[in-house]
Amino acid sequence: MRKEQFHLPEGVIYLDGNSLGPMPARAVTRMNQTLQEEWGEMLIRGWNEAEWMSQPVSLADRVGALIGCPLGSVVLGDTLSVKVFQALSAALAMRPDRKVILSDTGNFPSDLYIAQGLIGSLEQDHRIKLVDPSDVEQNLSKDVAVLMLTQVDYRTGRMHDLQKITHTAHQHGIVVIWDLAHSAGAVPVDMSRSRAEFAIGCTYKYLNAGPGSPAFIYVRPDIVDQIIPALSGWLGHKAPFDFDLDYQPAPGIQRMRVGTPPILQFAALDASLSIWDGVSMKEVRERSIELSELFICEVEKRCPEFELLSPRDPQQRGSQVSFVFEHGYSVIRALIGQGVIGDFRAPNVMRFGIAPLYLDENDIHAAVEIMQDIMQREIWKRPEFQIRAAVT
Numbered sequence: 001m002r003k004e005q006f007h008l009p010e011g012v013i014y015l016d017g018n019s020l021g022p023m024p025a026r027a028v029t030r031m032n033q034t035l036q037e038e039w040g041e042m043l044i045r046g047w048n049e050a051e052w053m054s055q056p057v058s059l060a061d062r063v064g065a066l067i068g069c070p071l072g073s074v075v076l077g078d079t080l081s082v083k084v085f086q087a088l089s090a091a092l093a094m095r096p097d098r099k100v101i102l103s104d105t106g107n108f109p110s111d112l113y114i115a116q117g118l119i120g121s122l123e124q125d126h127r128i129k130l131v132d133p134s135d136v137e138q139n140l141s142k143d144v145a146v147l148m149l150t151q152v153d154y155r156t157g158r159m160h161d162l163q164k165i166t167h168t169a170h171q172h173g174i175v176v177i178w179d180l181a182h183s184a185g186a187v188p189v190d191m192s193r194s195r196a197e198f199a200i201g202c203t204y205k206y207l208n209a210g211p212g213s214p215a216f217i218y219v220r221p222d223i224v225d226q227i228i229p230a231l232s233g234w235l236g237h238k239a240p241f242d243f244d245l246d247y248q249p250a251p252g253i254q255r256m257r258v259g260t261p262p263i264l265q266f267a268a269l270d271a272s273l274s275i276w277d278g279v280s281m282k283e284v285r286e287r288s289i290e291l292s293e294l295f296i297c298e299v300e301k302r303c304p305e306f307e308l309l310s311p312r313d314p315q316q317r318g319s320q321v322s323f324v325f326e327h328g329y330s331v332i333r334a335l336i337g338q339g340v341i342g343d344f345r346a347p348n349v350m351r352f353g354i355a356p357l358y359l360d361e362n363d364i365h366a367a368v369e370i371m372q373d374i375m376q377r378e379i380w381k382r383p384e385f386q387i388r389a390a391v392t
């Protein structure tokens, strides 16, 4: 749909945009502009003259448009793990009489680690209840304070029904947090309609803003002014340049800001968001399903050793397809060796991100042909493909 707007290395078929999106071609000139014309020439004046200070909100509105958030309800900054902490601490404070955080075993470990760290420091007898993803709804009850889920499972690609689960959770008075790391730019999301209190996510996967690009947090506008941020940094203060000795939260979503925003990374995000201008998420979703169905069909035909881990029903799948194979790690290394980049999650999961902005049918056919060759000629058995790299 927009392939020409990405820099994709010669000879590479990139099936890992669910982990780190490729570089938007415009990122080079856009980042250079920030380096040379802004930081280089303006120096500290850039905060005013290049409007660096308002970017956490102005760029966030463009991210918010992709996940159905009203203007002024999203802010950018920090990493997703930090945003989990902010959302969860605020959500727990909204239900002081309840002690259970409900999540599922498909959640990303960092979200659970942050929850564990937070409840340890709160010392208020909170506990985390982890259930199987298919059992979430039947565990929604009046003792649950917060439901914290990642909509699309990073390992399997299984997708929760965000609207339905949020609705049921609210019937039990539960505050809801959605991690949209694998949803934003991948599947249509309508945060406003869901009425969920919080959403968080990152911009380096399907939003293609580069390694270490800032995370986002959405807070439902009618509750944001009741939140007392746990990370009460100076840029979330109502008047940071008064340098008051006491914290007073800024109005609205600005209070979820913490400290100095990553301006160089914002330049890459600006470049990547310009690719999204005029793209409909409905169309992206339709193409993602078409390409994923083709991928599954071809892999099952040509590589019968692989077992589909993702849901077969496309409506229950995000924009990634996962297969299991005992020697999946070696297969992924062999694929990467031939320019087909996917990734691996222990113990045996091979993940393939299907991002229609820069992939088409030719890529899918070519990737699966290489996969078949690797299996038929047992290329994956070569010693060089058995060595584990630090990042899989």
Ligand SMILES: Cc1ncc(COP(=O)(O)O)c(C=O)c1O
Pocket: 079, 080, 081, 082, 108, 110, 111, 150, 154, 179, 181, 182, 202, 215
């Ligand atoms: C669902 C989910 N949540 C949280 C994280 C952690 O994000 P970060 O490393 O940006 O803090 C990730 C990282 O991939 C993720 O996939």
